[in-house]
Amino acid sequence: MSQLAEDIYSDPDFYNGVEEKVDEIIESALKPITVSVDLEGNYPKEVLKSLGESGAFKQHLSSIRKDEFCDMGEAIKLMSKVSHECLSTGFSVWCQDACAWYIEVGSNEYLKEKMLPKIASGEILAGTGMSNTMKAYADIEDLRLSGKKVDGGYIVNGSLPWVSNLGEDHMFGTLFAIDGDKDKPVMALVDCSSKGFELRLSAHFVALEGTRTFACIFNDVFIPDEMIIDHDGKGFMKKARFGMIMLQAGMAAGNIQACIDICKENEGRFGHVNSYLDDRPEELQEELDDLLDACIALAEDPYDTSDDHFKDVLQLRLTAGELTLRASQSAMLHAGASGYLIKAKAQRKLRESYFVAIVTPAIKHLRKQLAEMN
Secondary structure (H helix, E strand, O other): OOHHHHHHHOOOOOOOOHHHHHHHHHHHHHHHHHHHHHHHOOOOHHHHHHHHHHOOOOOOOHHHHOOOOOOHHHHHHHHHHHHHHOHHHHHHHHHHHHHHHHHHHOOOHHHHHHOHHHHHOOOOOEEEEOHHHHHHOOOOOOOOEEEEEEOOEEEEEEEEEEEOOOOOOOEEEEEEEEOOEEEEEEEEEEEOOOOOEEEEOOOOOOOOHHHOOEEEEEEEEEEEHHHEEEOOHHHHHHHHHHHHHHOOHHHHHHHHHHHHHHHHHOHHHHHHHHOOOOOOHHHHHHHHHHHHHHHHHHHOOOOOOOHHHHHHHHHHHHHHHHHHHHHHHHHHHHHHHHHHOOOOHHHHHHHHHHHHHHOOOOHHHHHHHHHHHO
């Protein structure tokens, strides 16, 4: 364990005041750069490091907390706070939380002991390359990575189009198929400095540009056995899927609350005419509160691998995506022309909301899965 991790975990007050620390980081370090993150693609690396040191990335990790308690609800709440200000940063928090979750529910004790504390503390920043995996097992596209077993590990080839929260000193979790066989998957932690691995900037986005999103090229990349999160990829997916999707509720909740706040801020000047709009702030707030109540209730049992439990989280995630779109459109209409300015919060939240709706699992993906499960 690193000195940073040891210092953090030995602090008896580490789990106290995390929310206050996160609020302070948002106010002092994130707010001044939010517009540059959005418009210039400024990656908020130091903010993410500070959030890791505050304890924001470990609330859902019972093996790190040492109290056998997985507070996924708190992890979602902290992500929501960040996303309320900046969804680019909130999404990077999700990437970090998700990668840590993969190691948490995986079978590799070495990674839990050596790598998980560093990711949980923000010493190592990490991403998640599971979009292709989730689409492949929903029969939307083919698996893009194929591995071959060799002495001491695997040789992996293929490419992933978009993976976020990456850099040469970052890591990310992803799944590959043995000899291209979808029924024989393996889950791995990939080091972006590995020989044969390339990060390629292949696109620019209308929002979320500050998330360090790259195409990942695997050209005979060797992944040692010690970096295999779980050799049983199918079993791993069943354990990981709930938390991976559930945590995304933090992004949605933060965006929705920000949009409600924009509506309220414009009541003083435009309340007399905004009253004719649909999706008024008090209505949206009631729906968000109900969504959060359902979210916290579901999050109390993150290790339930049953299909019924998973169906509930898919439905919650769908409801969150749909409410995000309604809230952001309402915020834009409530703000009017002032929300249409290039640095206006309303139009930024509108663009961000579409990311919540299309990031894997997208609304169409969720509806497909739910229809098949029903």
